[in-house]
Amino acid sequence: MNLTDRQINMINMLLKEKRHRAVKYYADRLNVSDRTVYSDLEKIGIVAEKLGFQIERKKGVGIKATSLAEKRETKSIDELTPTAMYGVKERRIKIFELLLFGGKTITYQNLADTFFVSKSSIHSDLINIREYYLSSSSVELISDSQGTRLHGTEEQFQNTFVQFNELIKEHDMKLDVLVSEEEKEYSSLVKYYGKELVERCQDAVYDFVTNNLETIAEYYINSILNRLIILVYRSSHGHHMEGHVPGLELTESNILLNKLATSMDIYFSHGDVAYLNKHMEAYKMKERKDEEDYTPIIEIILNKLSNMIEVDFTKDQQLKQQLAKHFPSMIYRLRNNISTENPFLMQIKHEFGLMYNITWFIMSSLEEELRVLFTDKEIGFITIYFQSTLDRMQMSKRVLIVCPTGITTSGLLYNRVNRILPPLVMIEVASFDKLKTMNLRKFDFIISTAHIRVEDIPIVVVSPLLNDEDMQKVSNFYNSTFILKEKNDIEEVQHGLIKMKKYIDFRFVEFGCDYDTSEDWINDVTDKLVAENFVDEGFKASLLEREKAGGTDLPTGVAVPHGNPQHVKKTVMAVYVNKKSIKWNDGNIRVAIFLCIAKDDMNYVREILGGVYNLVENKEVVQKLFIDSHMQTFTKLLGGDNFD
Structure with a gap:
């Protein structure tokens, strides 16, 4: 009997626990119901004796794994689990390990006998290893009449070991609750x-x-x-x-x-x-010499970003200095196929998804000029620079204090306002007379000691001495306007639908699709796009390369795949909703929105991505707009019907 990955995880948890734990304890950590845990325990119980332990149940206390042999030291799941008990992912990692560390030629029959599965299962495993565990800079997986083996230069082998280490680290992170404090060292x-x-x-x-x-x-x-x-x-x-x-x-x-x-x-x-x-x-542990001057390319990037975001990044000297320092090592890594860790990547994708994808579009448009192929990790680092700059700009508000000509009063107002607003807020003081000659559009809001008329700029009226009530009033206005501004979900969805409508072609909108794999899904849609002359033959390869470098799946059950703009002839958005969830990189996906953005439309990337993200960031919206919907309803919504 083959155990699932979840059941193997549960065995690890049981073996690591020193005391009885309630079923709910395991259910919470495995993100399943209590009923599922009970079901898994029945299956684990069947093989427990072979693994050298038994499950002890105490009513009102919980469950615990105890060794069958007295004074026997508890072993790891790798030591205890017969090869027949591996889950699919564990089996593939183990096969990868055998090929990489063993360095030998192995036949399908050898592997099938070792893992007690069919040769067709081994064939599927090797295809998966080739597609997801290897890359252009790693070794080649060869299967012929002699058997299956890895082939490549020593540098390619060491690159492959790096990829193996990343794989096992990612896998072990998911099992972090199973590791003792001593082992974490x-x-x-x-x-x-x-x-x-x-x-x-x-x-x-x-x-x-x-x-x-x-x-x-x-x-x-x-x-x-x-x-x-x-x-x-x-x-x-x-x-x-x-x-x-x-x-x-x-x-x-x-x-x-x-x-x-x-x-x-x-x-x-x-x-x-x-x-x-x-x-x-x-990795910046040694100074590099003869570095290229990346100032011109940084200027191009900041101009592109400014046009897309509609915020001027070109005058931010701090950002320019950061990029100038970061670029030489980054380009060197990419040109030499050297990967680096980015521990913030998942957080960046989830919290700054829009900026991350805008950054990817900008950088991918320069790959040919820079002679590199960007990875998701490197895009993640650049995204941090852009997002932190944007945050800094948005926090840096300009406030004008308008008061009578008295210097004492204006100084008092300035000092009190300065105490209650954030340090990055820039404050200026002006008299009523000076107000008439000033360019007021550069200010985000005005604090005035009298009622004045100014168009399109918020005004907070306070008393000349700015008492405690006035200070609270100013603080509340700032927080509610610039910090705690709430989104209206319905308005966001309507806005997203309006943006999407401009780029939808109903030849590429389908509900009730019946795809079994992400590969089938991608192949079918990209072939249709090529046939209708929206993209060229290179689009599919660039999209697959993008997926391999970093998946476009979101936690809401939506994937937003996109390829390099240089392969797009005409901008279009393709929407496909599947009957069932399928595996797409790390997530389970039912909705795929394919983005094809031509080079001439790069200035509209923010508009397009912003519209899409308005629709896919909220799981409830995804459920209502796509999963529980159908073609006719979706068409009506794009036509202007209300979403409520």
Whole structure:
């Protein structure tokens, strides 16, 4: 009997718990009902004895896993679970591990016998590994009459180990509740590379950082540590980088490797030193020389962003300096197929989805000129710079205090207002006479000691001495207008529908679709778009590359796939609603809105994306507008019928 991923997770939880826990405890952590937990416990009970434990139930107390052997040390699920008990994802990770760490040719029959599944299941597993676990910079998965194996250069192998590490880290993060505090001290890499090797690499990297660098981001440290662990592991097994680059004898990379070579008795080739040196440059642990001047391209990016957002980013010197500092290492990483960690990526996608996708459109339009292919992680970093700048601009409000000519009174007003408004708010003071000659449109609101008439600018009238009641009045106005401004969901939806209508072609709107996989869905829709001459043949490849670099699925059950604008002939939006949910990257999706935006329409990206996000950010709106709807209703809504 094959256990599901959830049931394996539950076994891990049971084995880690030292005391009885209520069923609800497990239900909450697995995000399922109590009834589902009871059902899973029945199935786990069938195989528990084979795994060396039993489930003990105490009425009114809860359940607990106890070892069948006295004084037996509880083992991990990897040690206890027979290969027949792996879930589908665990089996694929295990097959990937066997191919990568074993380095041998394996037949379909060997794998089928090992995991007690059919050869057709193994075939599906290998297709999945090839499509989702490997990339253009990794090794090639070859299956022929001799068997299945990985093939590539040593650099491609080490890139593949990086991808494997990211895979197991992501998988283990989902099981974080299962890991004891003692095990959390070490990464999930220990069981693959060995405790001594991982600890020695950690010590070497942190010693280097402490002694040679003033400041460096933690994610850069983690990235170089990941590469170093893999390099040391491969070198210890006799695998080395090729090549000889003069002048590397005294580099920072040699300092690290010399220490490890001495302490672990491992030989490192000149190619190994050059390889680590390249990555230390990429992760800002070594100063790069002969860097290109990216000022012109940054100006182009900020102009594009300003036009899309309708906010002027071109005069923000702080943003320009940040990008100028970030770009050289980023471009170097992308041109050398060097990945980096971005621990904020999921949060960025969820909280700043609109800015993230606008950033992706802007940067993808410059890929050819920059000779790179952007990844979701790098787009995430740039999004942070843009979003923080936008937040800073929106917080920086301009306030005009209007009062009589008395200097004492105006000074009192200024000081009191300055105490209750945020530090970034800029305050100016003007007399009634001066008011007539001022450009008032640059102010966000006015505080006045008398009733005055000014068009289109909010005015808060206060007493000349600004008493406590007046101060509360000013504070409440600022918060309600600029900080706590609430959205009207119905208005947002109507606005989104209006924006969407301009770009909808009903040849590409379908409800009640019957797709089984995201691949079928993408292939069918993009083929239709090519056939109707809206996109060229390269659009599908660019869309698939975008999905592989970072999925476009949202937590609301909607995917918003889009390809590179250079492959779009005419801007169009395609809406497809499936009968059932299907797996789309990390999410389960029933609605896919394909965005095809031509280069000539790049200035409308914000309008298009903003309209779409108004419709898909709220799960209830998605349910009502798409899931519980049909073609006729959707058509009426686009025609102007009310959404309520």
